Amino acid sequence: MQPTDSYDLVIAGAGIIGASVAWHATQRGLRVAVIDAKGPAAAASGASDGAVSVASKRPGLMANLADASLCYAREMAQHNGILKGIFHPRPTFIFARSAPESAALDRLTRMLHDQSLSVTIHQDGAAQTSAISGLGKDITRVIELQGEAHMLGYQATHAYLRAAKCDLFWPRSLEAYEPGPEGVRVFTSAGEMNCAQLVIASGIGTMGLLPNVPMIARSGQLIVSDRGPASEPNLPGPLTSAAYLLDKTANGRGDAGLPVVIDPLHTGQVLIGSTREDHGTERQTDIATVRRLLHSAVGCLPRLAERRIIRVFAGVRSASLDGLPIVGALPEEPNVVCATGFEGDGICLSALIGREIAAHLATGQSSPDLAALTPGRFSSQEAIPA
Numbered sequence: 001m002q003p004t005d006s007y008d009l010v011i012a013g014a015g016i017i018g019a020s021v022a023w024h025a026t027q028r029g030l031r032v033a034v035i036d037a038k039g040p041a042a043a044a045s046g047a048s049d050g051a052v053s054v055a056s057k058r059p060g061l062m063a064n065l066a067d068a069s070l071c072y073a074r075e076m077a078q079h080n081g082i083l084k085g086i087f088h089p090r091p092t093f094i095f096a097r098s099a100p101e102s103a104a105l106d107r108l109t110r111m112l113h114d115q116s117l118s119v120t121i122h123q124d125g126a127a128q129t130s131a132i133s134g135l136g137k138d139i140t141r142v143i144e145l146q147g148e149a150h151m152l153g154y155q156a157t158h159a160y161l162r163a164a165k166c167d168l169f170w171p172r173s174l175e176a177y178e179p180g181p182e183g184v185r186v187f188t189s190a191g192e193m194n195c196a197q198l199v200i201a202s203g204i205g206t207m208g209l210l211p212n213v214p215m216i217a218r219s220g221q222l223i224v225s226d227r228g229p230a231s232e233p234n235l236p237g238p239l240t241s242a243a244y245l246l247d248k249t250a251n252g253r254g255d256a257g258l259p260v261v262i263d264p265l266h267t268g269q270v271l272i273g274s275t276r277e278d279h280g281t282e283r284q285t286d287i288a289t290v291r292r293l294l295h296s297a298v299g300c301l302p303r304l305a306e307r308r309i310i311r312v313f314a315g316v317r318s319a320s321l322d323g324l325p326i327v328g329a330l331p332e333e334p335n336v337v338c339a340t341g342f343e344g345d346g347i348c349l350s351a352l353i354g355r356e357i358a359a360h361l362a363t364g365q366s367s368p369d370l371a372a373l374t375p376g377r378f379s380s381q382e383a384i385p386a
């Protein structure tokens, strides 16, 4: 395909969401251009863990969407599908060290049962019955979940973009746009483009483009260890504190302890993270936070004390004020679709969101499952609870 200035669809943002939309849209025959201010997976998608987890979602809509996305991504990883070798099924281990954390595990058990989700509890008991050896003495209970997965955001982003027959331009920023009856004029840092429809999937960059869509930038610090000795058993899946569930769901953490996830990488390294801080500086890591995370991680898995830390970094998540992603056509601007606010769930939801947005763009029909995510929900409210 030769580059042109006129497309069926321009997507601003080559993170995992924009890339998934691009691939799904080209599968439907749309002529697509993707532009990015910095480059593919340059922002949150390249600075995340990659848990494809239903257990960490709020009960109700978010858990259902995560489950649907997980099942769809699993399909795309089979039979030489686009996510083959990128989407890795694995168990998740969630532990409790305190009464509030144990209560969170009870709620999780009920949610998985009540919502008939595809993730199942394989084992629920004391630490010594778990498949993981050498847990810290404070851990009183571990649940093993089967059916969850891991997918590195940058790998999926590149896979989608490689396979999509689209034009990719970077560095090229969306600066402004003008919708009209014939389509959308797109003003970029490298000149004007024209398209029938525009998708704004610019992560926290969306804040400057759509000031009426209220968002916050929430950063997270992550720690990467060395590989450790060859004799050391790798974890079969991530070890997640139930405080992390409390922090991510509406319940609040209370006195449950510091949320921590110890996530094994296929290289033998371990990823330890991640904080949720209400500011948006991707370069800011601090020694006090890193020390607290490490202290908590070593308490959960004492053998980590032997590891060396080789990298500490931060990424920034785009979050909405009500905790739900912001997905759908803008009010009064049906040719402009927004897809942002995925906070800590964008890797997990990317498969489903890409498919559903592409279906909407190609057919004009929106999935009723995504109705609650519409950006229009903010225009009808005077004050949005933080």
Ligand SMILES: Cc1cc2nc3c(=O)[nH]c(=O)nc-3n(C[C@H](O)[C@H](O)[C@H](O)COP(=O)(O)OP(=O)(O)OC[C@H]3O[C@@H](n4cnc5c(N)ncnc54)[C@H](O)[C@@H]3O)c2cc1C
Binding pocket: 012, 013, 014, 015, 016, 017, 018, 035, 036, 037, 038, 039, 040, 041, 042, 043, 044, 045, 046, 047, 048, 049, 050, 051, 052, 153, 172, 173, 174, 175, 201, 202, 203, 204, 205, 206, 209, 219, 220, 221, 222, 273, 274, 314, 315, 316, 317, 318, 339, 340, 341, 342, 343, 344, 345, 346, 347, 348, 349
């Ligand atoms: C520390 C951390 C851990 C995480 N862990 C997980 C996890 O375990 N599981 C999970 O599901 N999610 C996780 N997430 C969240 C996940 O990374 C995000 O939800 C997801 O990457 C969002 O993807 P996106 O495409 O919407 O945004 P981004 O990846 O941020 O992409 C947006 C793109 O838009 C570009 N852009 C910005 N402004 C413009 C503009 N004006 N014009 C053109 N391009 C522009 C940027 O350069 C960027 O490439 C984590 C995030 C962080 C930070």
